[in-house]
Amino acid sequence: MFDKLTLVSFDLCPYVQRVAIVLGEKGVPFTRVDIDLSDKPEWFKSISPFGKVPLLQVGGQVLFESSVIVEYLEETQPGPLHPTDPLEKARHRSWMEFGSSILADIWVIETTRDSELFSAKRALLREKFHRLEGELGSGPFFAGPDFCVVDAVFAPVFRYFDVFDEIVDLEVFKGLDKLAAWRKALAARPSVIGAVVADYPARLHKFLKKHDGHLLRIAALGEPIRWTRALNADGFSAQYQPKTTNKGDTAVFTSISTVPMVPF
Numbered sequence: 001m002f003d004k005l006t007l008v009s010f011d012l013c014p015y016v017q018r019v020a021i022v023l024g025e026k027g028v029p030f031t032r033v034d035i036d037l038s039d040k041p042e043w044f045k046s047i048s049p050f051g052k053v054p055l056l057q058v059g060g061q062v063l064f065e066s067s068v069i070v071e072y073l074e075e076t077q078p079g080p081l082h083p084t085d086p087l088e089k090a091r092h093r094s095w096m097e098f099g100s101s102i103l104a105d106i107w108v109i110e111t112t113r114d115s116e117l118f119s120a121k122r123a124l125l126r127e128k129f130h131r132l133e134g135e136l137g138s139g140p141f142f143a144g145p146d147f148c149v150v151d152a153v154f155a156p157v158f159r160y161f162d163v164f165d166e167i168v169d170l171e172v173f174k175g176l177d178k179l180a181a182w183r184k185a186l187a188a189r190p191s192v193i194g195a196v197v198a199d200y201p202a203r204l205h206k207f208l209k210k211h212d213g214h215l216l217r218i219a220a221l222g223e224p225i226r227w228t229r230a231l232n233a234d235g236f237s238a239q240y241q242p243k244t245t246n247k248g249d250t251a252v253f254t255s256i257s258t259v260p261m262v263p264f
């Protein structure tokens with residue numbers, strides 16, 4: 001018999017989704033309590049050492065940090081989602097960290113008004129997804145036919161792009177066929193679908209509007225963006241520069257970022 005589990009959440013949080021997906025995959029019943037992160041309740045502040053969600057309340061104990069919570073669930077609940085081989089398990093944990101770093105990049109894409117920073121992060125995301133493509137096999141999931149924790153980490157990553165794609169094509173997945181297939185398989189998974197409320201896209205749009213960042217300014221131009229690249233003298237890194245076609249609103253697009261080159 002297990003203690004009753006309560007997941008303290010925020011409706012848009014990808015780290016909460018990671019935990020909710022793992023709980024869903026394992027078929028563990030839990031209660032979800034959503035809070036408003038812009039107006040954190042006192043009870044939450046008193047139990048959350050970092051002031052962040054997710055928290056998992058287990059009986060009288062409070063766990064924080066999504067990766068720690070996931071590992072706890074792995075150790076206590078049926079339906080293992082990690083490989084058993086220690087090296088392979090460690091490799092999966094490494095890619096979980098990679099997923100977390102992508103979430104930090106996405107935060108900048110969502111919120112920054114700095115066009116230069118935006119372009120740098122877009123190029124970095126492109127490079128990271130390209131690297132990830134090289135890790136994928138025949139699918140449909142990260143490690144093959146069985147859903148694993150890495151899948152739970154990346155499903156919320158890809159969910160962002162379902163909304164971003166409606167705004168502007170950032171071209172971060174261009175030519176990455178395995179990744180595209182993986183993204184599709186994850187989007188169809190019941191645990192992934194059930195990890196957010198049905199109007200998640202509308203809520204994310206509202207969040208983006210509130211921050212009124214560079215992403216929305218690009219969209220406001222109302223025309224396709226061409227992401228161009230010029231090879232640097234070192235022959236390895238490249239500059240990426242977004243360009244508009246004919247509106248002449250070049251002030252928005254003065255940024256150049258240098259990142260390791262990946263095929264475009």
Ligand SMILES: N[C@@H](CCC(=O)N[C@@H](CS)C(=O)NCC(=O)O)C(=O)O
Pocket residue numbers: 010012013014015016037051052053054064065066067
């Ligand atoms: N490393 C943490 C990150 C969690 C996180 O950043 N949560 C965000 C929401 S997605 C949060 O609670 N932010 C509130 C704040 O920073 O005040 C984890 O993996 O659980």
